Amino acid sequence: xxDAPTAGSEENAADAFLQGGPSLRNASGPYFGSYGGRWMPxxxxxxxxxxxxxxxxxxxxxxxxxxxxxxxxxxxxxPSLLTEAKRFSAHAGGAxxxxxxxxxxxxxxxxxNNVLGQALLAKRMGKTRVIAETxxxxxxxxxxxxxxxxxxxxxxYMGAEDCRRQALNVARMQLLGATVVPVTNxxxxxxxxxxxxxxxxxxxxxxxxxxxxxxxxAHPFPAMVRYFHEVIGEEARSQILEQTGKLPDAICACIGGxxxxxxxFHAFLDDASVKIYGFEAGGEGxxxxxxxxxxxxxxxxxxxxxxxxxxxxxDGQTIESHSISAGLDYPSVGPEHSYLADIGRVTYEAVTDTxxxxxFSLLCRTxxxxxxxxxxxxxxxxxxxxHRLTExxxxxxxxxxxxxxxxRGDKDVETAAAWFNMLDEEGHVKGTTxxxxxxxxxxxxxxxxxxxxxxxxx
Amino acid sequence: MNxxxxxxxxxxxxxxxxxxxxxxxxxLPAGYPxxxxxxxxxxxLARNGAxxxxxxxxYSDPVMDGPVxxxxxxxxxSNGFRVADVFDVVxxxxxxxxxAVLVMTYWNPVMRMGVDEFSRRLAEAGxxxxxxxxxxxxxxxxxxxxxxxxGLDRVFLVAPSSTxxxxxxxxxxxxxxxxxxxxxxxxxxxxxxxxxxxEVVARAHAAGAERVCVGLGVSNPDHVRxxxxxxxxxxxxxxxxxxxxDGGVEAxxxxxxxxxxxxxxxxxxx
Numbered sequence: 001x002x003d004a005p006t007a008g009s010e011e012n013a014a015d016a017f018l019q020g021g022p023s024l025r026n027a028s029g030p031y032f033g034s035y036g037g038r039w040m041p042x043x044x045x046x047x048x049x050x051x052x053x054x055x056x057x058x059x060x061x062x063x064x065x066x067x068x069x070x071x072x073x074x075x076x077x078x079p080s081l082l083t084e085a086k087r088f089s090a091h092a093g094g095a096x097x098x099x100x101x102x103x104x105x106x107x108x109x110x111x112x113n114n115v116l117g118q119a120l121l122a123k124r125m126g127k128t129r130v131i132a133e134t135x136x137x138x139x140x141x142x143x144x145x146x147x148x149x150x151x152x153x154x155x156x157y158m159g160a161e162d163c164r165r166q167a168l169n170v171a172r173m174q175l176l177g178a179t180v181v182p183v184t185n186x187x188x189x190x191x192x193x194x195x196x197x198x199x200x201x202x203x204x205x206x207x208x209x210x211x212x213x214x215x216x217x218a219h220p221f222p223a224m225v226r227y228f229h230e231v232i233g234e235e236a237r238s239q240i241l242e243q244t245g246k247l248p249d250a251i252c253a254c255i256g257g258x259x260x261x262x263x264x265f266h267a268f269l270d271d272a273s274v275k276i277y278g279f280e281a282g283g284e285g286x287x288x289x290x291x292x293x294x295x296x297x298x299x300x301x302x303x304x305x306x307x308x309x310x311x312x313x314x315d316g317q318t319i320e321s322h323s324i325s326a327g328l329d330y331p332s333v334g335p336e337h338s339y340l341a342d343i344g345r346v347t348y349e350a351v352t353d354t355x356x357x358x359x360f361s362l363l364c365r366t367x368x369x370x371x372x373x374x375x376x377x378x379x380x381x382x383x384x385x386x387h388r389l390t391e392x393x394x395x396x397x398x399x400x401x402x403x404x405x406x407x408r409g410d411k412d413v414e415t416a417a418a419w420f421n422m423l424d425e426e427g428h429v430k431g432t433t434x435x436x437x438x439x440x441x442x443x444x445x446x447x448x449x450x451x452x453x454x455x456x457x458x
Numbered sequence: 459m460n461x462x463x464x465x466x467x468x469x470x471x472x473x474x475x476x477x478x479x480x481x482x483x484x485x486l487p488a489g490y491p492x493x494x495x496x497x498x499x500x501x502x503l504a505r506n507g508a509x510x511x512x513x514x515x516x517y518s519d520p521v522m523d524g525p526v527x528x529x530x531x532x533x534x535x536s537n538g539f540r541v542a543d544v545f546d547v548v549x550x551x552x553x554x555x556x557x558a559v560l561v562m563t564y565w566n567p568v569m570r571m572g573v574d575e576f577s578r579r580l581a582e583a584g585x586x587x588x589x590x591x592x593x594x595x596x597x598x599x600x601x602x603x604x605x606x607x608x609g610l611d612r613v614f615l616v617a618p619s620s621t622x623x624x625x626x627x628x629x630x631x632x633x634x635x636x637x638x639x640x641x642x643x644x645x646x647x648x649x650x651x652x653x654x655x656x657e658v659v660a661r662a663h664a665a666g667a668e669r670v671c672v673g674l675g676v677s678n679p680d681h682v683r684x685x686x687x688x689x690x691x692x693x694x695x696x697x698x699x700x701x702x703x704d705g706g707v708e709a710x711x712x713x714x715x716x717x718x719x720x721x722x723x724x725x726x727x728x
Contacts, residue, residue: 315567
């Protein structure tokens with residue numbers, strides 16, 4: 001798993017492109033090569049034009065830039081840190097691994113960067129209501145947060161299955177004043193939540209902005225969402241120069257729709273010496289068919305307004321994706337990633353659930369940081385890249401790699417506890433009942449059933 | 459509108475017009491509940507007064523459809539519907555009736571088969587053309603080419619939110635008729651038809667559209683009567699799908715008969 005035999009040729013193609021080609025930064029859409037566009041109902045075209053127009057004007061308005069900068073600094077807590085993961089690095093062939101700490105942002109992930117930008121645009125457009133889709137709940141929580149801050153009504157669409165698995169995040173959104181609508185159509189996951197959000201938007205477009213949570217969808221969303229996340233890469237680039245005096249050898253991020261990744265990648269796209277890697281969710285293994293690796297195994301198609309790599313069957317029906325990470329459980333990917341894959345500038349690989357969870361555990365134990373399971377895919381990828389790039393090097397510590405730690409793992413504790421077999425048959429964390437209530441000794445730990453009833457009384 | 463080859467949809471609408479009425483366009487999904495029954499239901503539509511028939515391709519992500527059509531198309535897919543079955547449905551209805559049969563489809567299934575291949579097979583089956591709810595003319599280069607090659611109608615949608623420039627562009631890009639979305643929303647029955655519909659039709663006519671049909675939310679003879687007074691055709695979907703669901707092919711025929719009673723212009727003016 002450590003060596004990818006095709007990596008060398010792809011990287012050469014990327015170098016050739018970079019030496020002769022134009023800048024890859026600031027691609028404005030609607031097309032990224034043959035990807036992107038606006039495959040949308042006519043009813044929504046006027047709204048997309050309004051968003052695009054408002055966004056273009058805002059970008060050129062110093063007041064807007066200042067307002068966003070102030071929120072990023074004094075509300076989200078930017079700049080986020082760049083932390084060297086010294087003990088973790090020993091497991092990545094000795095390459096120096098640096099973590100871009102988006103987990104330290106307010107609400108616990110990179111998602112806040114985009115929602116603050118879009119919520120400000122919604123205000124500028126005179127909209128009073130925002131709607132959003134969410135998988136694990138991170139984007140929903142961020143949207144509810146921004147809506148509360150700016151006084152907007154907020155409705156979040158979430159697959160019914162995801163609502164059940166992430167009940168705590170549903171409660172967080174409700175505490176923040178949002179309405180959460182469980183989606184019972186189709187596969188009841190993220191893609192169906194987007195379908196229902198689009199149906200809401202087409203019906204309420206007059207007073208409503210659709211706060212799309214990833215760098216996908218119809219123009220201008222891919223370029224706009226990227227713009228609001230570009231701060232990740234800009235900070236990381238100057239921080240790594242400050243800490244090591246040079247550009248990194250490689251940068252890594254996880255890919256669902258790809259917003260955290262494009263935000264990190266953008267600043268480095270024109271740095272020919274920097275290898276760029278995106279890690280898709282390989283689920284139970286790409287050979288099992290139960291995965292979410294749209295670029296690695298999909299083929300171009302149209303979903304949710306953009307042409308991009310898509311998991312689809314022979315009839316063009318969307319195939320349900322699978323991943324332990326709800327945030328990566330999406331059958332397509334942002335169109336700019338499809339383009340960067342085709343031209344070879346970014347290498348996309350799949351990381352399985354098992355590899356991601358091993359990396360999750362490793363970061364917890366070596367660095368004292370509980371990462372989101374999404375971000376753990378990037379960590380698992382970084383371990384592979386670290387080994388690959390240090391091979392044959394006398395001093396592996398000359399190799400530096402940045403990993404986007406896109407979110408914190410508090411939301412994933414239950415999933416992780418189940419994965420690592422930490423739960424008893426009742427779903428309680430093993431040992432908690434006896435050790436907290438009846439700390440008599442290890443011999444009683446095995447027989448928990450009767451003690452449980454007493455415990456709930458305490 | 460651009461019409462290098464005779465348009466089957468235009469001919470069907472013109473025939474109704476010659477009879478002094480608006481045309482009735484009935485929607486049903488292919489393969490619901492089975493391929494065979496969807497052919498029978500389509501034939502019942504045509505025999506009871508539908509001039510044009512819109513056969514929907516069941517798709518995994520139908521963002522313009524409300525709960526009734528979603529449930530039907532989801533069931534069709536789980537009953538084993540394959541996209542190529544739509545050509546059998548079109549051929550089956552076309553062979554048995556005079557109605558113009560169009561296919562309504564989200565764009566990805568067409569892209570997946572290949573726009574040219576899909577168009578060729580649709581034309582071979584006797585289909586009139588395509589209604590494309592998530593394909594705007596801006597993205598339709600391949601479809602322009604294929605529809606010209608095989609003489610198929612291109613029915614694009616216009617909405618109350620369409621700007622004058624877009625409306626003009628869409629009318630010019632369309633062939634057969636223009637589909638005016640009556641309200642900002644998805645398919646489904648509603649108690650009344652929005653007043654926005656009449657304005658969209660007037661704007662489309664003013665932009666040069668010879669034939670404009672109104673859809674979304676049209677479910678009963680009163681709606682039909684109201685729309686027939688100003689539009690060239692009336693499109694009914696969800697109500698027919700619900701009839702098929704609840705009462706089978708016979709109920710589709712009965713509802714179509716009731717709906718077609720509202721088509722006469724004289725009736726509307728009375």
